[in-house]
Amino acid sequence: MGLFYCSAVESVGKNNRQSHFSDDTTSVTKAIDFKYIVSDDPFFEGKIADYSKKIKAQIVKFEEFPKVLEESQGQIAKLIFYISRHELEAKHQSIHDTLKLNPTLMCSFIVRAPIDYTGYMSLFIEEELFFTNVPDDAPTIFLVKSLVNAFTSLQMVVDKFELQKRINVSTNEISKLTRIGISLANEKDFTKLLRDILTSAREISNSDSGSLYLVEKDEKGNPRNLRFKISALDLDSDEFILPINKKSIAGYVAYTGKQLNIPNVYQLSGNEEYKFNSEFDKMSNYYSKSMLVVPMKDHHDEVVGVIQLINRKRNFQTKLTLEDMKSTAVLEYDKYSEELVMAVAGQAAVAIQNNNLIHDIETLFEGFVTASVSAIESRDPTTSGHSFRVAQYTVGLAESVNAIAVGRFKDVHFNTSQIKEIRYASLLHDFGKVGVREKVLVKAKKLEDYELDLIRWRFQFILKDVEAKLNHKKIDYLQKHGKSGYSNFEKSIDLEYQLEKDKLEEMVRIIVESNEPSILEKGHSNFLEEISKLSYQTTDGNQITLLAPKEFNFLSIRKGSLDFEERREIESHVEHTFQFLSKIPWTKELKMVPAIAHGHHEKLNGGGYPRGLTAVEIPVQAKMMAIADIFDALTDQDRPYKKAVPLERAFDILKMEVRDQHIDGDLLDIFIESKAYEKILHKRLET
Numbered sequence: 261m262g263l264f265y266c267s268a269v270e271s272v273g274k275n276n277r278q279s280h281f282s283d284d285t286t287s288v289t290k291a292i293d294f295k296y297i298v299s300d301d302p303f304f305e306g307k308i309a310d311y312s313k314k315i316k317a318q319i320v321k322f323e324e325f326p327k328v329l330e331e332s333q334g335q336i337a338k339l340i341f342y343i344s345r346h347e348l349e350a351k352h353q354s355i356h357d358t359l360k361l362n363p364t365l366m367c368s369f370i371v372r373a374p375i376d377y378t379g380y381m382s383l384f385i386e387e388e389l390f391f392t393n394v395p396d397d398a399p400t401i402f403l404v405k406s407l408v409n410a411f412t413s414l415q416m417v418v419d420k421f422e423l424q425k426r427i428n429v430s431t432n433e434i435s436k437l438t439r440i441g442i443s444l445a446n447e448k449d450f451t452k453l454l455r456d457i458l459t460s461a462r463e464i465s466n467s468d469s470g471s472l473y474l475v476e477k478d479e480k481g482n483p484r485n486l487r488f489k490i491s492a493l494d495l496d497s498d499e500f501i502l503p504i505n506k507k508s509i510a511g512y513v514a515y516t517g518k519q520l521n522i523p524n525v526y527q528l529s530g531n532e533e534y535k536f537n538s539e540f541d542k543m544s545n546y547y548s549k550s551m552l553v554v555p556m557k558d559h560h561d562e563v564v565g566v567i568q569l570i571n572r573k574r575n576f577q578t579k580l581t582l583e584d585m586k587s588t589a590v591l592e593y594d595k596y597s598e599e600l601v602m603a604v605a606g607q608a609a610v611a612i613q614n615n616n617l618i619h620d621i622e623t624l625f626e627g628f629v630t631a632s633v634s635a636i637e638s639r640d641p642t643t644s645g646h647s648f649r650v651a652q653y654t655v656g657l658a659e660s661v662n663a664i665a666v667g668r669f670k671d672v673h674f675n676t677s678q679i680k681e682i683r684y685a686s687l688l689h690d691f692g693k694v695g696v697r698e699k700v701l702v703k704a705k706k707l708e709d710y711e712l713d714l715i716r717w718r719f720q721f722i723l724k725d726v727e728a729k730l731n732h733k734k735i736d737y738l739q740k741h742g743k744s745g746y747s748n749f750e751k752s753i754d755l756e757y758q759l760e761k762d763k764l765e766e767m768v769r770i771i772v773e774s775n776e777p778s779i780l781e782k783g784h785s786n787f788l789e790e791i792s793k794l795s796y797q798t799t800d801g802n803q804i805t806l807l808a809p810k811e812f813n814f815l816s817i818r819k820g821s822l823d824f825e826e827r828r829e830i831e832s833h834v835e836h837t838f839q840f841l842s843k844i845p846w847t848k849e850l851k852m853v854p855a856i857a858h859g860h861h862e863k864l865n866g867g868g869y870p871r872g873l874t875a876v877e878i879p880v881q882a883k884m885m886a887i888a889d890i891f892d893a894l895t896d897q898d899r900p901y902k903k904a905v906p907l908e909r910a911f912d913i914l915k916m917e918v919r920d921q922h923i924d925g926d927l928l929d930i931f932i933e934s935k936a937y938e939k940i941l942h943k944r945l946e947t
């Protein structure tokens with residue numbers, strides 16, 4: 261090659277992060293310091309022979325200049341042109357073109373010309389590339405110093421370039437870390453979160469594979485063991501458990517809280533406290549070589565998990581073969597990778613902890629809701645389980661709506677949060693019954709037991725009084741007439757008594773029958789009215805009304821067991837529910853809970869309560885809940901005043917509700933056709 265000093269100088273970059281500034285950001289190979297002097301001076305080699313060690317550059321003849329490009333192969337090369345003004349002026353165009361095409365050539369010009377030469381200013385080559393002029397007759401030491409200074413100046417340019425590149429890479433990695441932080445903080449699906457953490461850690465460290473473990477705690481909150489959660493390899497193994505001790509690599513990191521950076525796991529010295537388990541390699545036909553294992557620590561500095569990264573490569577996208585894994589294609593993890601992965605691990609720990617906290621809060625809230633619903637249902641054991649079943653039916657219907665691809669609801673889709681919203685609204689829809697008096701809430705018949713007992717006793721008393729009156733008549737007869745004709749008299753009195761007794765007993769029978777919440781017969785209604793007008797004068801002279809107005813009013817209720825005021829009180833539960841739910845600071849995703857629950861007794865035709873909303877005003881979730889609510893009331897077996905109706909009859913009644921424009925027919929069709937109720941109903945029938 262005609263090189264005077266022919267050894268490209270190998271040196272490690274000025275700091276050990278040199279590798280991150282090359283195109284291959286993972287390389288840790290030593291960078292070669294390419295330094296060249298291109299000269300057209302035939303005596304140049306001889307002139308500086310004594311200074312070769314000081315200059316440390318290859319000398320290239322001017323005509324061989326393109327070889328510099330071959331040798332440096334696109335890497336940064338420092339190049340000083342020490343050429344005559346004539347050569348420069350003759351070749352400046354081609355030199356300029358070559359430099360333009362090869363931006364990694366860092367050039368400087370020392371012109372063999374008198375000190376006052378300024379002809380280069382009119383050439384294509386940028387003025388700032390000219391370092392100095394050195395006349396051929398100048399002392400050699402002057403030339404050498406100029407060369408050394410020119411290289412120093414070029415090195416400064418290279419350093420600046422490298423520094424800029426380093427800043428760019430760091431900026432890129434910081435933005436990557438920021439993106440990771442944001443995406444981890446926003447991920448609510450825990451399994452996906454763990455997968456994102458592992459992928460992020462692998463990407464930022466160019467790791468071929470990796471695994472993630474979580475620390476499990478006992479009831480007292482002390483670390484119990486390490487649970488393997490996910491692996492980048494498709495390991496056909498379920499989650500397994502590792503003890504937190506120094507024996508395994510992941511266990512060691514969890515136990516000590518310190519990261520491990522192992523260049524080659526098959527070349528451990530044997531003095532380590534941990535051992536590498538090669539079983540996974542065998543199981544998955546893999547070859548683990550370099551390994552970086554870092555703890556995920558929360559803000560209390562407690563280890564919540566471990567990220568294990570395996571086989572660092574030059575480029576994350578590269579797929580490694582088994583042979584590659586055993587070769588130099590796998591790199592050791594450097595300090596910088598450790599720092600980046602630690603940054604990811606820190607963010608991951610916070611995300612995991614946040615996720616756990618959210619999960620804890622949700623569990624707490626879920627427990628509170630369940631306890632509240634159980635408490636309210638315990639006030640009326642006859643409707644026990646109603647709220648839970650309505651929640652299941654409504655959620656089942658919502659999921660069926662999601663699956664529908666045709667019809668009015670084909671574009672309606674409830675996401676996970678909305679399904680949760682529907683579930684909470686359904687669970688708590690009757691919570692307002694807490695504001696309804698228990699005697700009204702559980703009222704099964706028109707009169708309370710004690711009220712009916714009072715009527716019975718009254719009639720019993722009247723009968724006794726009738727008996728006493730008739731006995732007096734018998735005594736009077738005996739006193740006046742003796743035994744003569746007494747037998748016939750007694751018979752007529754006993755007949756009178758029997759007639760009175762039958763009359764009173766018939767009245768009681770009608771009263772008892774009218775007390776039932778079923779639809780009041782017209783005949784009963786008229787008879788009750790007659791009874792209510794009757795009164796009886798006792799032997800003491802007191803006037804007794806057979807049926808008090810209040811009793812008559814209750815017994816005259818046409819359907820059900822409640823009078824107008826009591827019905828109003830029961831209906832007020834919806835408003836109580838809404839008031840109660842509105843006081844809960846629901847998250848954004850659940851903010852519709854009060855409104856959905858508020859609409860569960862509304863009817864499409866505006867005849868519902870409490871607000872008389874019409875079809876367009878009632879949220880679809882409330883329309884679904886209305887169907888579930890009625891369906892459960894019909895099929896519930898527990899209500900003493902009403903027998904559970906068979907499924908087909910329940911559907912017929914619901915269809916009647918559709919005809920009366922109370923509930924949505926399309927939603928009912930989906931409910932019936934999808935059999936959204938089946939699983940829950942069968943489960944209940946089995947128990």
Ligand SMILES: [Fe+2]
Pocket residue numbers: 689690833860861
């Ligand atoms: Fe209700």
Ligand SMILES: [Fe+2]
Pocket residue numbers: 646650689690889
């Ligand atoms: Fe209900």
